[in-house]
Amino acid sequence: MAASSIFSTVPQAPPVAVFKLTADFRADTDPRKVNLGVGAYRTDDSQPWVLPVVKKVEQKIANDHSLNHEYLPILGLPEFRSSSSRIALGEDSPAFKEDRVGGVQSLGGTGALRIGAEFLRRWYNGNNNTATPIYISAPSWENHNAVFLDAGFKDIRSYRYWDAAKRGLDLKGLLEDLENAPEHSIFVLHACAHNPTGTDPNQDEWKQIAEVMKKRFLFPFFDSAYQGFASGNLDKDAWAVRYFVSQGFELFCAQSFSKNFGLYNERVGNLTVVGKDSDNVSRVLSQMEKIVRTTWSNPPSQGARIVATTLTTPELFDEWRDNVKTMADRVLLMRAELKSRLEALNTPGTWKHIVEQIGMFSFTGLNPKQVEYLIKEKHIYLMASGRINMCGLTTKNLDYVAQSIYEAVTKIQRIYSPFEHANL
Ligand SMILES: Cc1ncc(COP(=O)(O)O)c(C=O)c1O
Numbered sequence: 001m002a003a004s005s006i007f008s009t010v011p012q013a014p015p016v017a018v019f020k021l022t023a024d025f026r027a028d029t030d031p032r033k034v035n036l037g038v039g040a041y042r043t044d045d046s047q048p049w050v051l052p053v054v055k056k057v058e059q060k061i062a063n064d065h066s067l068n069h070e071y072l073p074i075l076g077l078p079e080f081r082s083s084s085s086r087i088a089l090g091e092d093s094p095a096f097k098e099d100r101v102g103g104v105q106s107l108g109g110t111g112a113l114r115i116g117a118e119f120l121r122r123w124y125n126g127n128n129n130t131a132t133p134i135y136i137s138a139p140s141w142e143n144h145n146a147v148f149l150d151a152g153f154k155d156i157r158s159y160r161y162w163d164a165a166k167r168g169l170d171l172k173g174l175l176e177d178l179e180n181a182p183e184h185s186i187f188v189l190h191a192c193a194h195n196p197t198g199t200d201p202n203q204d205e206w207k208q209i210a211e212v213m214k215k216r217f218l219f220p221f222f223d224s225a226y227q228g229f230a231s232g233n234l235d236k237d238a239w240a241v242r243y244f245v246s247q248g249f250e251l252f253c254a255q256s257f258s259k260n261f262g263l264y265n266e267r268v269g270n271l272t273v274v275g276k277d278s279d280n281v282s283r284v285l286s287q288m289e290k291i292v293r294t295t296w297s298n299p300p301s302q303g304a305r306i307v308a309t310t311l312t313t314p315e316l317f318d319e320w321r322d323n324v325k326t327m328a329d330r331v332l333l334m335r336a337e338l339k340s341r342l343e344a345l346n347t348p349g350t351w352k353h354i355v356e357q358i359g360m361f362s363f364t365g366l367n368p369k370q371v372e373y374l375i376k377e378k379h380i381y382l383m384a385s386g387r388i389n390m391c392g393l394t395t396k397n398l399d400y401v402a403q404s405i406y407e408a409v410t411k412i413q414r415i416y417s418p419f420e421h422a423n424l
Helices: 017-027 052-063 078-089 108-123 143-150 171-180 203-215 239-246 278-295 302-312 314-344 368-378 398-411
Strands: 101-106 134-138 156-160 186-190 219-224 251-256 269-274 361-363 387-389
Touching: 052 302, 052 314, 078 101, 078 239, 078 251, 078 269, 078 302, 101 108, 101 278, 108 143, 108 219, 108 251, 108 269, 108 278, 134 143, 143 156, 156 171, 171 203, 203 239, 219 239, 239 251, 269 278, 302 314, 314 398, 368 398
Parallel strands: 134 156, 134 186, 186 219, 219 251
Antiparallel strands: 101 269, 251 269, 361 387
């Protein structure tokens, strides 16, 4: 008799939408196909881009015979941790002068979020307080919910962010949700280039957000996955985080170098911790060390070496800044070109949000039926929420994509996506 498997009751989990979309795109043999779903930079030839500065530093590392493959410390490569925190907070941040910044090298931005969430569950607002509310923007990167759930938090809530009718920030709703949140709630804030809406608060709006958060004793957990991509300028894109630090907040900032270094598969990130003083930060880091030890034990070195060498060598840093600007500028160009084509075709609706939104993504307002039409009839792959990656556009496919969007919009009534289908 065949023994039944001990795993026979394990249910099949659904695929992760963005990875499934890429698999479907790869399997499609139509020569017109376009992938606007992927969350990574592409060149005008639709190819991944290894940043020239990264290639240079990889060579340097390969030729450096003093390096080896010994384990890194549990918290990571010291020069990586400090240079990453510096790029987030700014060289002259008072927090450095007062020696109250710590960093935890992590497996990408996701790892930084996960380690941060785990720490907060264990040690924030009491001890193992799984009832602390976690507020995530509506909509947001779908992994945010799952990361905090998996860290054990039970009360994950959403805060108003996107006003679908005006296709912009719902500042009033956001401020109300901040006002009404229980004290000590945790707010996950996108540092810049909000995913998926491409809409950030302006500086005045950030000031209002900070004011309410301070008054209500709310904890800011910044997610900084696109520094440099929003404006092309690293300092400008870090303005919100730096402003919160200047206002005396203790905070976390999960940094990802996946996008701005194109180091997606090297899994390189950093959790910057800003505390009231050095003693608090060192106790926090001692607990972080315990969490990392049982999670990945110690982090990988290649990505961290590339980033640290680049950030700490002035000529390489300048080159990196130029590389980031090259990517940001291509996105800006594609935004302008898509908008002008949609307008030239007299596509119903307004399209200025395409150029007003920033970062890698655009929230087109296409509804799930229109998205389905684009995938099935036009072989243009995008998320059901209507989010498109601007880097999927090229000078060669712009006309085809614009014409196809025109057809989708005119054939299928345009309604603004309500997000219940969003799975970004
Ligand atoms: C908002 C946001 N946070 C975090 C991440 C995670 O980045 P990483 O690939 O470095 O884990 C992403 C990646 O898409 C993202 O969009």
